[in-house]
Amino acid sequence: MRCQTLYESLPCIYFRIDSAGVILSVSQFGAAYLGYGVEELTNQSSFSLIHPEDQEKQTDAIAKCIDSQLVADCKYRIYRKNNRTLWVTAKVRMIPETAINPEILLVWEDNTESYQTAEKALQQREQELEALAKLTESIATNLPGSVYRAVLHPDGKVSVPFASAGLQELTGIEPKAAMQQPKCLFQLVHPDDQSQFRQTARTAMENLEPFDCEYRLITTSGQTKWVHDRARYCRMSNGDVIVDGVALDISDRKLAEAALRDSEYRYYTLTKMSPVGIFRTDAQGQCIYVNDRWCELAGMSWEESFGEGWVKALHPDDRKRVFREWNRMRNENRPYKVECRFQHPDGAITWVLAEAIAEKGENAEVKGYVGTFTDITANKQAEKALRESREKYRLLFQLFPIGISITDEVGKIIEVNPASEKILGVLSEEHIQRNYDGEEWQIIRSDGTPMPPEEYPSVRALKENCLIENIEQGIVKPGNKISWISVTAAPIPLEGYGVAIAYIDITTHKQTDEALRQQFLRERLMAAIQARIRQSLDLTKVLNTTVAEVRQFLQTDRVIIYRFEPNWSGIVIVESVGQGWTPTLGRTIQDDCFVKELCIEPYRQGRIQALENIYTADLTPCYVNLLAQFQVKANLVVPLLQGEKLWGLLVAQHCSQPRQWQLWEIELLKQLATQVGIAIQQAELYQQLEVANQELKRLATLDGLTGLANRRRFDEYIEQEWWRLAREQEPLSLIMCDIDFFKLYNDTYGHQAGDECLKQVATALRHSVKRPADLVARYGGEEFAVILPHTTVVGAFCLAKSIHQQIRQLRLAHTGSTVSQYVTLSLGVAGLIPCPGVTPAKLIAAADAALYEAKTTGRDRVILVEL
Numbered sequence: 001m002r003c004q005t006l007y008e009s010l011p012c013i014y015f016r017i018d019s020a021g022v023i024l025s026v027s028q029f030g031a032a033y034l035g036y037g038v039e040e041l042t043n044q045s046s047f048s049l050i051h052p053e054d055q056e057k058q059t060d061a062i063a064k065c066i067d068s069q070l071v072a073d074c075k076y077r078i079y080r081k082n083n084r085t086l087w088v089t090a091k092v093r094m095i096p097e098t099a100i101n102p103e104i105l106l107v108w109e110d111n112t113e114s115y116q117t118a119e120k121a122l123q124q125r126e127q128e129l130e131a132l133a134k135l136t137e138s139i140a141t142n143l144p145g146s147v148y149r150a151v152l153h154p155d156g157k158v159s160v161p162f163a164s165a166g167l168q169e170l171t172g173i174e175p176k177a178a179m180q181q182p183k184c185l186f187q188l189v190h191p192d193d194q195s196q197f198r199q200t201a202r203t204a205m206e207n208l209e210p211f212d213c214e215y216r217l218i219t220t221s222g223q224t225k226w227v228h229d230r231a232r233y234c235r236m237s238n239g240d241v242i243v244d245g246v247a248l249d250i251s252d253r254k255l256a257e258a259a260l261r262d263s264e265y266r267y268y269t270l271t272k273m274s275p276v277g278i279f280r281t282d283a284q285g286q287c288i289y290v291n292d293r294w295c296e297l298a299g300m301s302w303e304e305s306f307g308e309g310w311v312k313a314l315h316p317d318d319r320k321r322v323f324r325e326w327n328r329m330r331n332e333n334r335p336y337k338v339e340c341r342f343q344h345p346d347g348a349i350t351w352v353l354a355e356a357i358a359e360k361g362e363n364a365e366v367k368g369y370v371g372t373f374t375d376i377t378a379n380k381q382a383e384k385a386l387r388e389s390r391e392k393y394r395l396l397f398q399l400f401p402i403g404i405s406i407t408d409e410v411g412k413i414i415e416v417n418p419a420s421e422k423i424l425g426v427l428s429e430e431h432i433q434r435n436y437d438g439e440e441w442q443i444i445r446s447d448g449t450p451m452p453p454e455e456y457p458s459v460r461a462l463k464e465n466c467l468i469e470n471i472e473q474g475i476v477k478p479g480n481k482i483s484w485i486s487v488t489a490a491p492i493p494l495e496g497y498g499v500a501i502a503y504i505d506i507t508t509h510k511q512t513d514e515a516l517r518q519q520f521l522r523e524r525l526m527a528a529i530q531a532r533i534r535q536s537l538d539l540t541k542v543l544n545t546t547v548a549e550v551r552q553f554l555q556t557d558r559v560i561i562y563r564f565e566p567n568w569s570g571i572v573i574v575e576s577v578g579q580g581w582t583p584t585l586g587r588t589i590q591d592d593c594f595v596k597e598l599c600i601e602p603y604r605q606g607r608i609q610a611l612e613n614i615y616t617a618d619l620t621p622c623y624v625n626l627l628a629q630f631q632v633k634a635n636l637v638v639p640l641l642q643g644e645k646l647w648g649l650l651v652a653q654h655c656s657q658p659r660q661w662q663l664w665e666i667e668l669l670k671q672l673a674t675q676v677g678i679a680i681q682q683a684e685l686y687q688q689l690e691v692a693n694q695e696l697k698r699l700a701t702l703d704g705l706t707g708l709a710n711r712r713r714f715d716e717y718i719e720q721e722w723w724r725l726a727r728e729q730e731p732l733s734l735i736m737c738d739i740d741f742f743k744l745y746n747d748t749y750g751h752q753a754g755d756e757c758l759k760q761v762a763t764a765l766r767h768s769v770k771r772p773a774d775l776v777a778r779y780g781g782e783e784f785a786v787i788l789p790h791t792t793v794v795g796a797f798c799l800a801k802s803i804h805q806q807i808r809q810l811r812l813a814h815t816g817s818t819v820s821q822y823v824t825l826s827l828g829v830a831g832l833i834p835c836p837g838v839t840p841a842k843l844i845a846a847a848d849a850a851l852y853e854a855k856t857t858g859r860d861r862v863i864l865v866e867l
Helices: 001-010 026-033 052-068 114-144 168-172 174-179 190-206 251-273 292-298 309-313 319-334 377-399 418-423 457-464 506-535 537-555 592-598 601-604 622-627 663-701 712-727 742-749 749-769 793-810 839-854
Strands: 015-016 023-026 072-079 083-096 103-110 145-152 158-163 211-218 224-235 241-249 278-282 287-290 336-343 349-360 368-376 403-407 413-416 468-477 481-491 498-504 558-564 570-577 609-611 634-642 645-654 732-740 776-781 783-789 825-830 862-866
Touching: 015 776, 023 026, 052 072, 052 083, 052 103, 052 174, 083 114, 145 168, 158 174, 168 174, 168 241, 190 211, 190 224, 224 251, 241 251, 278 292, 278 349, 287 292, 287 309, 292 349, 292 368, 309 825, 319 336, 319 349, 349 377, 403 418, 403 457, 418 481, 418 498, 418 749, 457 468, 457 481, 457 498, 481 506, 506 537, 506 663, 506 793, 537 558, 537 645, 537 663, 570 645, 601 634, 601 645, 622 825, 634 663, 645 663, 663 712, 712 776, 712 783, 732 742, 732 749, 732 793, 742 749, 749 776, 749 783, 749 793, 783 793, 793 862, 825 839, 839 862
Parallel strands: 825 862
Antiparallel strands: 015 023, 015 103, 072 083, 083 103, 145 158, 145 241, 211 224, 224 241, 278 287, 278 368, 336 349, 349 368, 403 413, 403 498, 468 481, 481 498, 558 570, 558 645, 609 634, 634 645, 732 783, 732 825, 776 783
16 A cells, blocks of 8 residues: 555556456546546556557566566557557556455556657668668679579569669679570579579578579670679568579689689698698787697697697696797797607607797788697607616626726727726726737737737727627736636727727636536546456556556656555556656665655555655655655655555656646546556456446347437436445536427338437437447437436536537438428436435436426427526
């Protein structure tokens, strides 16, 4: 009621109506404004005052305010009592307390004056449109083409009520003629474009869509022109379709587009095929173009690269530096060049060299930047590899156990590593003050003679400009200590450098080789003596040969065998003496001083006397004088025993000068004494028994096919040698070998050929071993074994390699083999020094395991197992 009182006091048209629009009350001002009295309008329908075309707006507003209880407004026309039409804005609101029987406040605000102003504006607009029409007509006349109107009639006919003057210039047909004969226009469309033209026009007409088509037409003069035809379709109530359009001559544009396409194609081809990434930015540095190669290098699409998106491809550690250099380029107006990394989403890294320059306009203003990204990953990897190589070289140079010296082009040593100081025995400071051929070096050949500078490997490498390798030489260090080295020298193909010299200390190796050589010679000597003892019945001949070989082997002046008589006097029964020294053969010695000095009992207990110098050996004067009669300076005596009986002495004497007897020399004489004792004790029966025993043994222990020792002999012999060498603590080696693919050999060539193959392999094995103590046996089937007493595993390995090569040299055809066209062997080598608690089975298992490894790793090879 407060609102009603308020509205009644205001100069506005106010009604209170029900939901059907019936006026319940009206303000005094409102009734008077409409030309009515209050009583005339009360209980009348408010719709009677509203223009019939606008009454629905009132109905919608009433329903809206009742449903939402909000104010609804709308605009419509009403009639005054004098039938004058007013434009009003109506506001409709339901009175809150009338929810059950809704009552509504209706307020009209007169907006007629505003609409009159709008009507004047409309008139003015019509005038402007008329002027615009005239302007349009003028423009249509001057267009490089024609404005037209065509009418498509339901019967399929076409009329052209209007065509601008430009039609004649475009087609060669006057507008009037075209309006009279419209078909002549369609006949000008190029034959190749008519299908497209008709289809586009048909679709536009059926759907009343804008028509937009580019096509060619052939003018009446035969000239071909490109036309851009655009039109709109409108269907009239009579079924006609009005087509208003404009056809523009775009021939010049088409020529320009063709030239642009050609230019763009060349540019596209250039960027597409370019091996470098290409990019462009605007003046602010925002990316506006990248080629495919750039995307490939950066690991992102061209869409992702636009703007500042390309920054994401940069490695995080490089971004700050890249931006710093970019800003310097922009501020200092200079070319851009920087190396950086792209990091792909999968973590892959690509190193690139980025280069860019500014693109400038006519007034030198910067329009943008263009540049390239070149893949330098390979260069970076090469640089990294070079750095790592240099670092490895530096570490190797410092830590390598091989001595290395480097000279300049005139031979002055300019660089050495620590190993050189150790190997050569010269401090680094002294080293680099010398020349490689300086007199300070004391170099000897492998035979001990001085080596002249012209034979030095370093001198030869520099002079001959070639690699000189593995030259063995000795270097005399302070204190006259000799170190043996293997030298390799090579010219350095770099300016300012001469040769690189590498030294390998082979002193231990040489000593080992010498020890092996001495061992081999001792074994050969012992084997020869043993063989003669076993084979000869002539004891004197055996003993004479023995002392001669021992003297030659020991490089001493005299070797004798002295036999005791029952009264302990004795006689020299065998002698080998060098030229210029007093012979003692047949001399009987009955000197009591000699007998007393000998101390018979210690010799019976196995005593060995080794005197380096008789004059400093604390001997009695009479014994010294006795030895001096025979010009003896150094004396080595080993007893000859028969069981517990002292039979005589085996004596080696050095007459030219004192001599320090080596342990191996003493051991050699000791072993010889044992053999001589056996020879003496068994001389009479040895040959007969040996012949008989050998024959029986041969028959019982030979393989019938190959003539080699059989498995039984193998088992006996390895057991025998095992325990013997365990006592002597000498090495025992074993070679197990197997013919590769022998079953296939039998399948291919037959068993008779297989037997012949076994015989030839057996013969080659038999010829490969040189010492009587070595045993070659057929272990089983196509498998053989070689037992090598007194042989280290190194020696056994060398022999195995020799056997392997000899079998290959037989060139026995074997087409079934997959490793060679000839018969080959797989060999396993093992060796050890037998010891208590271990049986030969360990050695056999080791050699067999090595053989198995040889076969499983490809066959036709030698495998060594060290125990």
